[in-house]
Amino acid sequence: MSQQVYMNRELSWLKFNERVLEEAENKKVPLCERLTFASIYQSNLDEFFRVRVGSLVDQMLLGGKIRDNKTKMTAKEQIEEVLHQVMKLNRRKDAVYDAIMGQLEDYGVRLVDFRKISKKESEYLEKYFLSEIAPVISPTIVGKRQPFPFLKNNEIYAVVVLQTKSGKEKLGIIPCSNTGFKRLVELPTAGTYILAEELILHYIPEVFKRYNIKAKSLIRVTRNADIDADALYDEDLDYRDFMAELIKRRKKLAPVRLELTREMDGEIVDVLCDYLELDSDYVFQVQAPLDLSFVFEIQDTLRKTPELFYEKRVPQKSSQFRDGEPVFPQIREKDKLLSYPYESMKPFLNFLREAANDKEVISIKMTLYRVAKHSKIVEYLIDAAENGKEVLVLVELKARFDEENNIEWSRRLEDAGCRVIYGLDGYKVHSKLCLVTRKSEGQVEYYTQIGTGNYNEKTARLYTDLSLMTANVEIGLEAAKVFQALSMEETVDNVQHLLVAPRCLQNKVLSMIDEEIACAKEGKEAYIGLKMNSLTDKKIIDKLIEASQAGVKIDMVIRGICCLIPGVKGKTENIQVRSIVGRFLEHSRIYIFGTQEREKVYIASADFMTRNTLRRVEVAAPIYDKDLKMQLEEMFITMLSDNQKARQEDSRGNYEIAEAQETPLNSQEFFYEQAYMRVTI
Structure with a gap:
């Protein structure tokens, strides 16, 4: 049997989250940063169950005949393997969390439970519970008069098995998420804390005094979030109101996971599963807290201990821009490229601010996918509209889990006089595109910004992204064409310079791979270099396999999902795949086709996933400037x-840290050092 060259998407994603967990386990990473990686592992997994497992469950309920187009696994087979792998990974997460918290005690921080406290601390906590928590909690006893309550997604509840004097058993449930009290409770002993849900669980006999407590646990339910907005949309509805209603509906979807912190009798678990209409295969017992978001509060108490954290890094001034001078003339002189988070977003913010106030600027057009909660970018667009500019903003209301933020910004933009549109039927608009049109001395000028990441000041300090700013007229005209199509609820079907999904990206990428295949067959040097978050598009994968077989050398840096297995003899032996998981989230996309004079280089908003190449509006920009x-x-x-944060994928689909045979190189730290050096030169 020939060796497999494809990997299942969901299992590949779990391998990515395992690499995140490895950073929590990595003793070279500062202790508090390891805690951050443990929290990221957990929040990643929460979203994975909501979206990907939720989708697989839906497929299974519809008959389960759909198979993964690469490994031919059914939804049931994928779920079974996912649950098996998650069980193993969660044991590692619990172990590393416990180890980190144990080491933090050496720095004066203790997160305790009732096995680790003194009598005096116990007395303090009982008084605290009775005065601060007991008055505001809302207990429920499940029975004929009180049905089983709706358990909100990812919120923590205390569940207890109550026994009456007659021996009858009932369930008691208390929500532990409440704005009336702090989750992280500080004890009088300096640096000592306990979680509010542990307090509630411990003192639950004080709440249900008439009953004998048979068993108790903290639980958390994760609900499916996989709703197809386009399939449900009614054209007679206001789209923004429809999306707001959809968010409410999503909060009530079926559970896809139940987590417990204590071992409970199988019959009790079955009762919970019956109420939740959940199969017991989706039940996980965990040792670590059900929600690790509190770790950031603990970290704040330790900021004065620098060895517990990464060295402080601040985005630096770009050497491509001159301070104190208008941005437009500088872009006219030469194309500019910003590299986040190593360089500051300030030049782009200045670009927008100047556009909003420049009397010669006619219009600003922009796509917004995810923006900061306090966004200067949106404020500048509002300023521009109030200054009489034509401002067209496409706000993507289907940006998953950012819908509410985007709905609010869309209202503010409309109120200010911006023309706001909401994307296309059947397609998300994921492109990062901004076009400023200016008329100076009778000449129309186009200033185009095309990026790999969101217009979000916060994530620009945390994610690695690229931002091109150019006055190239041909690129500007094609950007205008994209906005015109969006305004008409259409997609672009013909471009010469940009790559624009869904109709002019995948086909052009395949064509450029074919060019490399042709060169290799002629005995010429052929090369493809790709940097992205994920690779799942089977058409592109199969074309890359064909290129490898023809002798094209292919290097790929893929942070997350990679459904192609490299190094398989006779198939993918000319392909190498690396994944970088480090301090900053790798988010930039770079496409390189060819060598020397015929080399084509692009930056893009699109990964090579079918959802990006065929079901979204995405834009890739050519880099024409030689520098x-x-x-x-x-x-x-x-x-x-x-060779520090990169993992090399082998021919079995496993990832190993690249061996440091030469000088240790952490690419993210190297890029930051370069940015600091450029400022001092």
Whole structure:
């Protein structure tokens, strides 16, 4: 049997989350940062169950005949393997969490439970519970008069088995998430804390005094979030109101996971599963707290101990821009490229601010997918509209889990006089595109910004992204074409410079791979370099396999899902895949096709996933400036040389830390050091 060259998408994602967990386990990572990675592992898994497992469950309920187009696994087979892998990974998460918290005690921080406290502390907590918590909690006893309550997604509840004097058993449930009290409760002993849900669970006999407590546990339910907005949309409804209603509906979808912190009798678990209409296979017992978001509060108490954290890094001034001078003339001189988080977003913010106030600017057009809760970018767009500019903003209301924020911003933009549109039927608009049109001395000028990441000031300090700013007229005209199509609820079907999904990206990528295949067959040097978050598009995967078989050398830096297995003899032996998981979230996309004179380089908003290439509006921009092209090539080579945070995928689909045979190289730290050096030169 030939060796498999495909990996299942869901199992590949779990391997990515395992790499996140490895950073929590990595003793070279500062202790508080390890805690952050444990929290990220958990929140990643929460979303994975809501979206991906939820989707698989829906497929299974519909008959389960759909098979993964790469590994041919059914939904049931995928779920079974996912649950098996998650059980193993969660044991590692529990162990590393316990180890980290144990080590933090050496720094004066203790998170305790009732096995680890003194009598005096116990007396204090009982008084605290009775005065601060007991008056505001809302207990329920499940019975004929009180049905089983609706358990909110990812919120923590205390559940207890109550026995009456006659021996009859009932369930008691108390919500532990409440704005009336703090979750992280500080004890009088300096640096000592306990979680409110542990307090509630311990003192639950004080709440249900008439009953004998047979068993108790903290629980958390994760609910399916996989709703197809386009399939449900009614054209007679206001789209924004429809999305607001959809958010409410999503909060009530069926459970896909139940977590417990204490071992409970199987019959009790079955009763809970019956109420929740959940199969017991989806039940997980965990040792660590059900929600690790409190760790950031603990970290704040330790900020004065620098060895517990990464060295402080601040985005630096870009050497491509001159301070104190208008941005537009500088972009006219030469294309500019910003690299986040190493360089500051300030030049782009200045660009928007100047556009809002420049009397010669006619219009600003922009796509917004995810923005900060306090967004200067949106404020500048509002300023522009109030200054009489034509402002067109496409706000994607289907940006998963950011819908409410986007709905609020869309209302503010409309109130200010911006023209707001909401995307296309059947397609998310995921492109990062901004076009400023200016008329100076009778000449129309186009200033186009195309990025790999969201217009979000917060994530620009945490994610690695790229932002091109150009006055190239042909690119500007094509950007205008994209906005015109969006305004008409259409997609672009013909471009010469940009790559624009859903109709002009996948086909052009396949064509450029074919060009490399043709060169290899002629005995010429052929090369493809790709940097992205995920690779799942089977058409592109199969074309890359064909290219490898033809002798094209292919280097890929893929942070997350990779459904292609490299290094398989006779199939993918000319392909190498690396994943970088480090301090910053790798988010930039770079496409490189060809060598030397015929080399084509792009930055893009799109991963090579079918959802990006065929079901979203995405934009990739060509890099024509030789200096910027060289800058991106050097960045790509540096990432390929990373031997500290890069994992190499082998021919079995497993990832191992790249061996540091030479000088240790952490690409993210290297790029930051470069940014600091450029400022001092």
